[in-house]
Amino acid sequence: MDTALNNVVSELHNFLEESQISSNDSILELHSRDESYHLPSRPDVVVYPKTAEQVVAIVKLASENSVSIYPFGMGSSLEGHVIPYEHGITIDFSLMNKIIDIKEKDFLVTLQPGVTRTQLNKELKKYGLFFPVDPGADATLGGMAATNASGTLSVKYGTMRDNVRDMEVILADGMKIHTGTLAAKSSSGYHLNGLFIGSEGTLGCITELTLKVCGIPEFMTAARATFQTVEDAIEGVVAILQAGIPMGRIEIVDEESIRQVNRFSESNYTELPTLFLEFHGNEAGLQQDIAFTQEIVADFNCLNIQFETDTAARNLLWDARHNLAYAYIHSYPGRKMMVTDVCLPISELAGAIGHARQVLDKLGLPGGITGHVGDGNYHIILMIDMNDLEEVQKAKDLNEQIVEYSLARGGTCTGEHGVGIGKRKYQEKEHGDALKIMQKIKQVLDPNSILNPNKLI
Template identity: 55%
Template sequence: MTLADKLKQIVPNDRISTNETVRLNHSKDESFHAASLPDVVVFPRNKEEIVAIIRFANEHKIPVTPFGVGSGLEGAAIPLKGGISLDFQEMNKIIEINPDDFLVRVQPGVTRLQLNKELGKYGLFFPVDPGADATLGGMASTNASGTTTVRYGAMKDNVRDLEIVLSDGRVIRTGGKAKKSSSGYNLTELFVGSEGTLGIFTEITLQVHGISEVIIAARAVFPSVNQAIQAAIALLNVGVPIARVELVEGETIQYMNKVYGTTYSEGASLFLEYHGSKGSVESDVQLTKEIFNEFDCYEFEFETDSLGRAKLWEVRHNSLYALIHENPGKQVMNTDVCVPLSNLADAVEYTRKCIDESGLQGDIIGHIGDGNFHAGVLIDTDDPLDMERANQFNEKIVHYALACGGTCTGEHGVGLGKKKYQLLQHGEALDVMKDIKKVLDPKCILNPGKIFE
């Protein structure tokens, strides 16, 4: 009896697939990492089915890799050891919206945009915005963040409670509805960012926020990247509660204009957004102008209507695809690091130097309000020289980030691409992580080969 036949005793036949195309779609994500086929893809609909699948997999030592929509950038959803790819598209229900407590409870297959469409009916929104319409389960598994982190934090700051199936089939909850607790170990933050290696999420309780009276987006253009970064840091130093502040290099603006038909000035730019009351936003904008003038800002344009704001952030989020569009046949090694704000300007300048010296074409995008930036270089994955150059480039900026007290990944996660830096970053603490893995998943069935071997 095949693996699929055995699983059909747990899940109906129409939600189990060994079709080659389906397996291929679950063998990769948005990263450049090599694909790896699962043996079977399963589409569970509830916690009970997941418990049965995990107990079966644990008994027979079969790997299980969770899969959302495959928008990850470090290979976390790639089933490296084959086995079962657990796709959550059928677990996409918004279970409860609690406006009085600013909480929502969802299944892991609910996507970010799906949730915000429903929350809008209550005057609420979920702020974490990695760009892709990722599933909330995938976002929690990698501790996703994005453009709004500077004000609203990352996933770990917005997850209140998790329902989790452990490798032996036990079901636990890690938190509750209360905003804070001093009771016991903080298991919620342990599992957020664990990339499916410690347990399978079946429910997620999230903190949500009220939609502001006024939302204004803006673009500010500077003579240099350094001046743009210093201006952003100065803005934070005076306490302006900016909701988004994103760095976009001038070269990247050129690609955006060509691909998306925009006419943005092609200089080092900050994309910004303000949330608040009419009076508070007007005051924040005026103070921003005064600060930016000190750093030779030569253009400051607003997008006040919803369509203009949506276009601005659509172009920003799709900047990676603009680069790919202009270079057909190439892929992007898109890496991210996060450094202390005091090191940010030097780190970005160093990264641009490394890109230029590599001989590869690339761009830099930064969530600079929290010191996180992304560097993407175009590569031909079939060209060993391209791959060597890209890996050397990645190595340089990771070592630079770690040397100044930063991290090898600010939001993409470890997955496959950042495994080799874990000992360097964490030292003996990595052994503690491995000990936790051994306790919670002694047979190593949960997303094996990720974070560490």
């Protein structure tokens, strides 16, 4: 450590307990990486604040000494967001994990950033409520807000940006602000919620969130529909959405990925392109929607559609989808998983997935395609030998090609994983001169660039 950092670590002991500060090798190693394929880098020290006031003190101390800060939730990010390439201080929010207040009549919950999605929904269930944003990992709500996470339910309930009412944020100089109110809408001032959600820790540290929650649907039915081609499946999705059927989820899993699911979960699903669907609503209305959906998919050469209303069977179906990444990891020991993430207008999705499959087959990389097709977001799961430089380059080439395809058709380089370091090079092409405005905002709020430096923009 240099002199400035030694001074900072010494000062940290003035307001944090011994157990809240660590330079232990295993702790530093744990905070040197996320779930991505990007190279790790250790912080110099990890701190575990318990209150917003402690975060204020940490940030002020770092600011005064020009030491970098890296907010850290569960480390489940996929584009290197939390990797401390400039070393410095990692702020781990795992001890700030309290649910502060549930306002069930207002459908609101206030909590600290270290609360996980599973922890929150377990508590909300007592009130007949749930929080609908569901990325595959059991991430923290603070991390989910920082990356504007979404997931399988976003087709009905939206992303984090649609479900955050207010946040308490600590800025680079230690100032504590609130970005919103408890009201359902407001025309007052700039929309700071939208600015800080998805900012990936580059503008401030989130220390409290107020989230919009939903009533648990009266009735849910899951379905699995198989098609001869991906194109037929996607066209079926478009028709379902155009019909106004209230879908909770619509996911696609390609033939190769279904094969991995069968191996991992010991299931016997037909190994063809498959839609995983879920209907939310009241029982009487959903019976009509289900019948209508059957008619629609039949028009697009659906080979078979099976419905599950039993909770256990429905959960088993979605476990297969959520465990897809682990199915690939299990099948390719010694390889590292890389997950691409683009989002396009839904009318462009069939062509995009067809293009992705062609590129994947041409490069000869092991992997499959899945995605939240109800909102135009799809992923390629790649298993890479990180010791094979030619294979690593092929993976980068594939990512570049599908991003270029998406941007050329009005899409984005990332639908939900965020930018981190992996997607920085596409920001100018996607945003044009608007990127300069983002850079000016960063300069105003973090003039010394101590907050997650060299990420996002």
